[in-house]
Amino acid sequence: MMSENKKSILFVLYIVTALILAVIYFSVPERKEFLEFNIRWWKELWQVLGSSYIRLVI
């Protein structure tokens, strides 16, 4: 029982640490530029797939 309690506390500590690290990681200033590039990349892929599909249908 004690061991399980210790494990639970340790688990909560681990998850809280992971969440803090996630916040730090995702909130660096460059993350915005990084996400914008990737959104642009996927938009371009979507357009490519869309126009390829239209050509195929036509």
Add this chain to the structure above:
Amino acid sequence: MGTAAYISINLLVFFSWNIFLYGKRDSLSFADRLIGAFVLFLTQIIATEMLLGVVFSSLYPLPLLLLNTVISTGISISALRKNSAARVYKEIKDEALRISGIIKQDKILLCLFSIFLLSVGWMIFLGYLFPSYSWDALYYHLPIVGQIMQAGAIQETRTPSFIQQYINIFPKNINLFFLWNVIFLKSDVIVDLGQLVFTIAGVLSIYSMAVKLKITEKYAIYCALLFFFTPVLMLQSTINYVDAAVSMLLLVAVNFLMYDDVESHMAGNDLNGPVKRRTPLLLAGLSAGLLLGSKPTGPVFIIVMLGIIAIQEAVKLNVIFAGRSHLLKGSLKDYSICFLMPAILIGGYWYMRNWILYGNPVYYMDVSIFNIQLFKGLKSDWVESAPQIINNLNYLTRLLYVWLERVGYYLYDSRLSGFGPVWFVLFLPSIIIALAHALIKKKYRFLFTGAILLLTFLVHPRNWTTRYVIFIVGLGALSFGFVFEYFYKRENVLKIIALLLAGYTLLTVNSPCIMPEKIREFVALQAGERTLSRHKPFNIDSKVRDEYGYWIWIENNIADGDTLAYTFVDTGLDTSRPFFLAPLWNSGFSNKVVYAKSGTYEEWLKELGSVNAGYILIRRGSIEDQWIEKERRLFYSLSWMGNMKEKFEIMYSDDNYRIVKYKKG
């Protein structure tokens, strides 16, 4: 014909070793026999290429194919006498079904595995579609392949520049594997997928290491798949660098070394110890040798491994089981014969060669200890200096800086990017928990593995360049596997976070070098039209716009057997205007590329004749350009006399370069 030969020889070599290792199933697990077959497959390829290239100067497709066919047929026949192919096939089928059963039972694991397969498929597609475009590949990795193929030999070549010298001195094990992927196909279409097989071996090694650490198989599969979702590893898998291969080989070596650790010794599992450990030790030695001969930093990895092995042997001396004490003499003998000797044989050649030719085994590096010069070299520091931001930070903060990935996009050479969010969010805290637990509970196996990986990471001179130290993510993955096992009752939270981060990595591991519009353009082209000059990749485009013109001409006109002489080199290491050698070869590396420069016109003509130059690449305004112009003016002024042959015919000309056809005589 070439494709059939390539596929057949690869299947024959790999499966011959697979059947051979089936006979060692009492000392190796199924996963380790697969990894072992890969190690032996690589060793055979590299050894046969070195034999033909160094000893016989006959490194051509036919001798290479015949030699490997004979060796592998012999191994297959010998192995099939003891092991039936049907049983080997049955084992593969049963294991595949067993593992897929584990995966299917866990929906999140099934999702993770699916996105892993999707990623690998996407990588194969991109590797096939695009030519090799990475900087170092164009600078020296592929020119090494080209020079060996044109000479049919592994030999020193003329070194008019630093990069040419680098081509001579660089340890070539992985480059020989790149050559294997070109020589039969007579095409470089899949040469950039060379590192992908190492990545798969690395993923399998993480799984196997996790199982050895007594992590439940399901969680071991999680660790292995999450290890894969490291951006720099995913991007390196489709380019001709050697960094991913080096890191994966370290993990493979450590995986096999785990068979002879303190915990095996304490459990009395090695009652037949010395005999049973020899096969894993041999495979570890071969992996270490392959690593040693892959990159000039190879010795660092080997020294660390040997150091930790020595410490482990000292620990074993203090542990007694079943009334027997550890036999140090037996260990020394086994490690020397099965680990050290193969490592030196497979990897040491390149260093011995440099020592003989340049008086320094790690030439170009100047090696000094406490201001005492041990080996004279050209430089005592890295070729590329560190960015200012890194110089302004201390040892720890520069690591945190790169791990935070303060970059706008990922690139294959990592630059200042880290290991992705899986490492930063999940693996880092897991390492602390796992290490602490291992120290408290004296989990020697984990401590042994962690010590090698951590110490190699700490002593690596550029551990902030993440592509050099991808192996440390392996420690993170194994630690996370332990955390998973430890908190198994709360596994769902961890699974969901892991899947979300892996999915995020998949969606954001896009590089500006490969954009969707370019993918669309290349899908519509024939294979021969998918060239570097059409690709115009982001990483080199702004620096090579002046070069595209003659690259296109070479791609379209230089045929099998033609000799292209070039007459200029890079000025020092000015990366603002690089002179890439790789585009001087055609896509099959079936022409020859030679450097031809002399002090006088007459000597130059003699040199062109001696190398059988058919075409010459010159810079506009250079001395060669002036000689050619003078010769052509002479020809046109005297051509009315008849019986005059035009020595130099202009085939291509732009503002910066010319390619002329040289007609000797």
